[in-house]
Amino acid sequence: MPLHPKVAEITDRIRARSEGPRGAYLERLSAARDAGVTRGHLACGNQAHAYAAMGADKEALAEGRVPNIGIITSYNDMLSAHQPFETFPATIREAARKVGATAQVSAGVPAMCDGVTQGQTGMEMSLFSRDVIAMAAAVGLSHNTYDAALYLGVCDKIVPGLVIAAAAFGHIPGIFIPAGPMTSGLPNDEKSAVRNRYAAGEATREELMAAEMASYHGPGTCTFYGTANTNQMLMEFMGLHMPGASFVNPGTPLREALTVAGVERAAQITAAGNDYRPVGQILDERAFVNGIVGLMATGGSTNLVLHLPAMARAAGIHLDLEDFADLSAITPLMAKVYPNGLADVNHFHAAGGLQYMIGELLDAGLLHPDVETVAGTGLARYTEEPKLRDGKLSWEPGPGQSQNDKILRPAGEPFAKTGGLVQLEGNIGRAVIKVSAVAPERRVVEGKARVFHDQESVKTAFRAGEFTEDTVVVVRFQGPKANGMPELHSLTPTLSVLQDRGLKVALVTDGRMSGASGKVPAAIHVSPEAADGGPIALIRDGDRMRLDATTGSLKVLEDLSGREPATPDLSANAFGLGRELFEVFRQNAGPATSGASSLMRV
Structure with a gap:
């Protein structure tokens, strides 16, 4: 061919x-x-x-x-x-x-x-x-x-x-x-179900630990x-x-x-x-x-x-x-x-x-x-x-045909016609989204923004029952210059529970999600990041936002002109567990669009 x-x-x-x-x-x-x-x-x-x-x-x-x-x-x-x-x-x-x-x-x-x-x-x-x-x-x-x-x-x-x-x-x-x-150990979907039950307060820590140990064994x-x-x-x-x-x-x-x-x-x-x-x-x-x-x-x-x-x-x-x-x-x-x-x-x-x-x-x-x-x-x-x-x-x-077409299919009869990775662009910059595990009806989300500067604040708001409508959860100052661009995978059970309750919910972040991120639509690697002057720092609670993975669009449906960017105190990111040794990496990190490296910037 x-x-x-x-x-x-x-x-x-x-x-x-x-x-x-x-x-x-x-x-x-x-x-x-x-x-x-x-x-x-x-x-x-x-x-x-x-x-x-x-x-x-x-x-x-x-x-x-x-x-x-x-x-x-x-x-x-x-x-x-x-x-x-x-x-x-x-x-x-x-x-x-x-x-x-x-x-x-x-x-x-x-x-x-x-x-x-x-x-x-x-x-x-x-x-x-x-x-x-x-x-x-x-x-x-x-x-x-x-x-x-x-x-x-x-x-x-x-x-x-x-x-x-x-x-x-x-x-x-x-x-x-x-x-x-x-x-193979405990099936991954069973492990995930226990995680979601724990996030919703329906499973004990002992049950969660048993599931995790049976999976990673x-x-x-x-x-x-x-x-x-x-x-x-x-x-x-x-x-x-x-x-x-x-x-x-x-x-x-x-x-x-x-x-x-x-x-x-x-x-x-x-x-x-x-x-x-x-x-x-x-x-x-x-x-x-x-x-x-x-x-x-x-x-x-x-x-x-x-x-x-x-x-x-x-x-x-x-x-x-x-x-x-x-x-x-x-x-x-x-x-x-x-x-x-x-x-x-x-x-x-x-x-x-x-x-x-x-x-x-x-x-x-x-x-x-x-x-x-x-x-x-x-x-x-x-x-x-x-x-x-x-x-x-x-x-x-090697095998001339799949041994299980529920797992592996021919190129001419795939599970989907595309690989499921979409570039998003709009008035807050560029991002990517993986939709291969996201249901088609959940690939467009429009709702009010809730803005956070760390993962734990999202979980606190969830436990307080603050998410009651379709919401775009914005977690910013999570890029390489701000705090090293950690994965935000611990949010997955929380956002999954909201989605299972019937809400349309999406995550927008200048941070990363896990390689195992799945059914919750997540616009990640937003660039420029908030700590590098990116427009994501201009978003406020209540702004209408629209994520559309079908057209590759990510927009704040408000006029952002004249706004002052948020300037949180990030000094706590610089110390503890060796973080002070990584200051040179944060200062010299390139944008996510070119790999977020402090070594290969040009």
Whole structure:
């Protein structure tokens, strides 16, 4: 199937917009590549420090004739998704020795859990942890002793941060190694129902805790289709995983075999071999377009609308909200995974998963087929399923049809004709809304504004019974410059209860919602943010507002001219739980439309 003309047009638009920065990036990559295998240029003393603790690998490292693979790990045992990484370095080192290579843990990067910090002060550092992760990985790789890198990460800000670092070291190959999702526990819709009952005062804290523990119950990624699992999808669509690696459960023989295969492949694609594949060349505009199409086809996390522009800029590519909206408009929604449906990612994977979906989208002309990937040339490799046959890993043709059409459908018979992401514009700026889980009759909301400056005030008003009519809940001063742009997911049960009571309700914010945001219409990432002079700071209680996701409109139906912007005291955001250390990030954060990064602003 030839490439869809709109996909070609959008790709050409991105390429033209990025011509200058991408050209400069590739020149830097070329210069670094031409410098050759790096260890040979280090002084003996430099090298001795790097190899001192490497035991039996010291001689091979000192001779400098075999590939040395740097491991960037986000292991900790507070994140269920990252706990399996504890044993990966030993597996990687042993696999490297068997193919005549060496491997060293180059750096550990911090990895925080938004599930733990949700609704808490720590969430105000969550988005900026992406930039910290990129910088920490860069510190590890700056030792300049590596011919390739393996990036061990899964969750929300970790993968985007690691991609930014990989792009900064784009002259060396890089492969992303996932850990996989936990096995299925309490169904996500049942967990959500208990949350809503608790918010309405109809369930005890003991009942809520029991439901949460039954849902989040073991090692691996949370099973709903939030940011962590969207990240894993993205790494396959962009060709940075080994094919089929995303959704294999931890602790299984296939999971370990895929990790070993990633090590073997990393050794093969270094500059010392004959299939050199620097990650900076893989990360071109076609790869990012493929990633956005995957985001839309799966109904993935809105957080990636922030992360993808930041990741792309690290590789000299400029994405805009219009690229997301235009690709969404032509991409069919093929999957129903919670919160867009009842299934979890294990069910999705069993139904045919990413291999079936990539095959369908290639056949529909919606993906660039000719991209470079870590597995070779062409995205068709990612239609193949990994299998263990007599203890040996092989790849076989993936499923030719969905195994469950309630979860996964063909591109020609989708759940919806579009990916469900809409750009909103109006007299308070630009925003995005995800409507794939929002009922059609709830996609237009007109009502009086209720304005708040924090999440807790919304909950207080709810408990006081103040929401009695159709309402647009405005929560501002939640952008990156104000307080680090925390997720406002803890509002979801409250707003869901109002909606279930028959009210039309919408959220408008310059903050974020969770990657698991669902049935409540939410205009998020409003830019410019209130703390940066955005018109959202002009809204007053009682203003008539209209959110129309069918036309892409977000308006205050009042004359805003002559109003003075709200100027709340934000000094409390600067201290406590380490927030004082992040002041430099808040001061230098770019707008949400370009990724809200303090690193990649131009």
